[in-house]
Amino acid sequence: MNGPRSREIVQKLWNASKSLQGGGVTYFEYVTELTYLLFLKMLEEVSRSGRKLEEGVPQDCRWGSIKSRVGDDRLTHYRAVLLKLGTSPDVRSPLVKQVFQDAKTSITKPTSLTSLITTIDDIDWYAAEEDGLGDLYEGLLEKTTSERKSKAGQYFTPRALIDCLVRLMKPEPGEIIQDPAAGTGGFLIAAHRRVLNLTDDLTTLGAGAAFFQRNSALQGCELITGTHRLCTMNMLLHGIDTPIQPYDTLSSEAEDLDPADLVLTNPPFNKFPESVFRTDFSITADQRKGPLPFVEHIVRALKHGGRAAVVVPDNVLFEDNTGRRLRTWLMDLCNLHTILRLPTGIFYAQGVKTNVLFLQRGKTDRSNTQAVWVYDMRANMPAFGKTRPLTVADFVGFETAYGTDPNGGAERTEQGEDGRWRMFSRDAIAARNDNLDIAWLRDTEAEAEEALTEPEDIAAAIIGHLKAALEEIEALSEELEPDIVEEAATVAEAAE
Missing domain, CATH: 3.40.50.150 (Vaccinia Virus protein VP39)
Structure with a gap:
């Protein structure tokens, strides 16, 4: 990631995840949630600089529409927006549909949604654009992969x-x-x-x-x-x-x-x-x-x-x-x-x-x-x-x-x-x-x-060695009895 300002923004967004963890929202779910909201906010910001990406999003699904609501109405509207952006024929952008395909929120409290919206809205987006919006997002992904x-x-x-x-x-x-x-x-x-x-x-x-x-x-x-x-x-x-x-x-x-x-x-x-x-x-x-x-x-x-x-x-x-x-x-x-x-x-x-x-x-x-x-x-x-x-x-x-x-x-x-x-x-x-x-x-x-x-x-070292040992056992078993291995793999997948 390039600029120190982007790193500060990433840390600010990451700190906001703490408010959701008490509600059982994982790091990956948090960044996915941020993806929905940041996408709409960034479409608004990018459109101001000349890339008219927001035109592919219906008016009632844009960042401003979500931001203008409050309390339970905001959370209800947000859920409806996620559904519409992934399925409605009014959404003309295939990119938008890909981002929101099967989208659903992990947020259950209106206050949590308000906290995220406030955090995103308080970002210095001029500074973020100078450092690169893509680099900002990559910083969030790196945070997620290290935790996940x-x-x-x-x-x-x-x-x-x-x-x-x-x-x-x-x-x-x-x-x-x-x-x-x-x-x-x-x-x-x-x-x-x-x-x-x-x-x-x-x-x-x-x-x-x-x-x-x-x-x-x-x-x-x-x-x-x-x-x-x-x-x-x-x-x-x-x-x-x-x-x-x-x-x-x-x-x-x-x-x-x-x-x-x-x-x-x-x-x-x-x-x-x-x-x-x-x-x-x-x-x-x-x-x-x-x-x-x-x-x-x-x-x-x-x-x-x-x-x-x-x-x-x-x-x-x-x-x-x-x-x-x-x-x-x-x-x-x-x-x-x-x-x-x-x-x-x-x-x-x-x-x-x-x-x-x-x-x-x-x-x-x-x-x-x-x-x-x-x-x-x-x-x-x-x-x-x-x-x-x-x-x-x-x-x-x-x-x-x-x-x-x-x-x-x-x-x-x-x-x-x-x-x-x-x-x-x-x-x-x-x-x-x-x-x-x-x-x-x-x-x-x-x-x-x-x-x-x-x-x-x-802990990662222990888990890694166990996985390596299991893979060696699986390879040996596969030569002896393929059906046993297939059944074990199905059980292991269900356990994950």
Whole structure:
């Protein structure tokens, strides 16, 4: 987030959440509630600056209409507004309908609604617009994800990691950039921001190219309704006029996405009870939805010569059977030139071990990977958590080693067995049965976790290790008895 004034506004809005927590309103529900109200307020503010977005909202549903009422009448009217904006044919803006689809309020007291409206109305919106309304909203989302932790395999990507991957992959004007698991839109917005910087806010582009950048360049899917709502709001406030679709990437819906020049994504880490339904899949067809099918989607989504950076859990690197077939297929079709072993604790669950795969789709579909470079950012690292968040500075060593070519073609220097940066030939990987879980430095994760002091971080570490252990048991059981695993997954989903 850019300016100190925006940070002050975010803190002010966040402090207002305390008044609702006594009524059982969660952080996520609070930010969703703020999304409804801030959306209407920001439409009013943005319309004053020339973007006539408020014209798509009926008069009796605008910010001023809600603000003009008091007491029980205000709360009753607010509930009616949420319903109307999501369903009425009078709402001409598809963006508005996406934000308010299935919207309902968690507020039960008129005084709580009045408190929120007063807080929002007291904001210095001139200062907020100078710093960027999108950055203000992103600040709220970051607050939410740090409090919400993770659920159902959704691990929200740290901003420092997003910015690192965008710097390395270098999105360009005119490219189709896709995120098939978009979350709140972090990757797409960061990519868009780089394009804005390259084109002086699109002013150096022709009218057609600028229109493409706002309306067609950024594509993807987000299935979870609440998260999709936040994504739509976030992208709209960053000047992106066509948000991503509420599609299931692992169903036939996603087959309509355009071939991508660049994929940036952090798919769900968990497996789900439902099966994949994609007519174009071969490796993971009929498998349970999870990270492996997302990897197949990414390879198929890329144009020949297209590139990708994708966050995956460790089991994608070593899982046998379907996992091994997928890795072999991927290394044939793509040049998997780099793997970054990420530290634990950065996804709000200490035991979750993750990596970034950097790859380029080949011009042909044979023998594209000749060597894989691995950077170990996991061993001998601090215990990341609330008191020690991931920062841009943590990626300096990796970015230097990676080089300036997005496709890994820059000159690289091996650091040997005592260093973090090593190269492994395709033959060496084949000798490992295409197991890409390659580590050579002493693992200091347990020592780092002993340094944790925050109760939230300690609890996250315990939960993360339990989840990792359960996933290993599940993988073993899946080989022995698929029906048992499906039943256990259904029970686990119900428990969440």
